[in-house]
Amino acid sequence: MRNRFRILALGTASVATALGIFAQSPQAPPPAAAGQTPASAPPSGQAPTPGRPHVFNSGEPRPQEDPVVAAHGKALYGINCQACHGPDLRGGDMGGPNLLRSQAALTDHHGENIIPIIQGARQAQGMPNIGLNNDDAGAVAAYVRSVIGTIGSQGKPPGEDKPLNIVVGYATRGQAYFAAHCANCHSATGDLKDIATRFPEPRVLQTRWVTGARTSATAGAGAQATVEVIPTLSTGGGPAVSGDLVHIDDFLVTVRLSDGTERSFKRLGPTVPRIVVHDPLERHREMLPTYTDENIHDVTAYLVTLK
Numbered sequence: 001m002r003n004r005f006r007i008l009a010l011g012t013a014s015v016a017t018a019l020g021i022f023a024q025s026p027q028a029p030p031p032a033a034a035g036q037t038p039a040s041a042p043p044s045g046q047a048p049t050p051g052r053p054h055v056f057n058s059g060e061p062r063p064q065e066d067p068v069v070a071a072h073g074k075a076l077y078g079i080n081c082q083a084c085h086g087p088d089l090r091g092g093d094m095g096g097p098n099l100l101r102s103q104a105a106l107t108d109h110h111g112e113n114i115i116p117i118i119q120g121a122r123q124a125q126g127m128p129n130i131g132l133n134n135d136d137a138g139a140v141a142a143y144v145r146s147v148i149g150t151i152g153s154q155g156k157p158p159g160e161d162k163p164l165n166i167v168v169g170y171a172t173r174g175q176a177y178f179a180a181h182c183a184n185c186h187s188a189t190g191d192l193k194d195i196a197t198r199f200p201e202p203r204v205l206q207t208r209w210v211t212g213a214r215t216s217a218t219a220g221a222g223a224q225a226t227v228e229v230i231p232t233l234s235t236g237g238g239p240a241v242s243g244d245l246v247h248i249d250d251f252l253v254t255v256r257l258s259d260g261t262e263r264s265f266k267r268l269g270p271t272v273p274r275i276v277v278h279d280p281l282e283r284h285r286e287m288l289p290t291y292t293d294e295n296i297h298d299v300t301a302y303l304v305t306l307k
């Protein structure tokens, strides 16, 4: 997880926008998202227990979410959360837990639990600060509640883990998409010819191709970003230093040298010292926000045929 997140958090602008992951200055506690039922609204006439949040029972009717807000939240979820929490919110290969079982999500009324988590409250536990503002985070929370609501009303208690078939796309369309967007780097008869044998579980395969990243089992192998730091006169000069990229943000860059030692450099400005990052997975991250659900389903349907 730690390793994965470091790779995700490489400080290029495209990464930051694609995943919305940026160290942010602390934010004020979020107000309720606009247009939503206030927290105190008792769901079915009963007064909420003072001092304790009302906990929805499964199947209990929930307030309807504003469909426009929920749709906006769904789009944001696809970009910012899906890779880790899965397309169906039931958890993903990259370590995000099942949100349909999350107490925080199940008891959320207007974002009061979910928004702080999106904004970094659980960083110590491995959930990054996604850096969405209150309105956007509130919309994602509304979407999460709307999905939980659907499950409740169908009488399926959340937490009943049915294996979901995620291979619902069209392989031929996926093949065409692959030819247009992936074939300049990959080949169905070359490096990916047995990808479905190596990743027989479609969900794992899907996360794999969406992120391009290694699963924790193989973390560290390949696809490592490298960096060259070229000191300038104002940083004391000296020879350029290059190696594996350990960490980069606006203030600091850390390089692992070939002998295993690490060196950190203060960043006095965007080009002081000069920094050249080579990240083999940059293209994967740039593409992330461009996929539609259909693209993702189609490409997965195609890749599962490569055995």
Ligand code: HEC
Binding pocket: 005, 008, 076, 077, 080, 081, 082, 083, 084, 085, 094, 095, 096, 097, 099, 101, 102, 103, 104, 105, 114, 117, 118, 122, 125, 126, 127, 128, 130, 132, 140, 141, 144
């Ligand atoms: C890089 C992976 C990653 C991304 C991206 C991510 N999460 Fe998480 N999330 C996690 C992990 C890991 C945890 C478990 C943290 C913990 O144990 O509390 C978590 C926990 C949560 C929880 C609390 C679950 C519980 O245990 O009750 C919520 C709610 C949540 N995430 C929502 C979101 C939303 C919404 C987004 C997108 C805006 C998002 N996450 C993006 C990894 C991620």
Ligand code: HEC
Binding pocket: 178, 181, 182, 183, 184, 185, 186, 191, 192, 195, 208, 209, 210, 212, 213, 221, 222, 223, 280, 281, 283, 284, 299
């Ligand atoms: C600009 C080049 C580039 C493009 C375009 C690209 N990828 Fe990748 N992809 C990579 C690199 C680099 C890796 C990491 C390979 C490694 O570590 O061996 C990777 C990894 C992967 C992996 C994991 C491979 C493995 O052996 O585990 C899959 C699957 C994958 N990409 C699928 C795709 C798909 C599908 C597309 C198109 C939607 C795509 N890639 C577009 C460069 C690219």
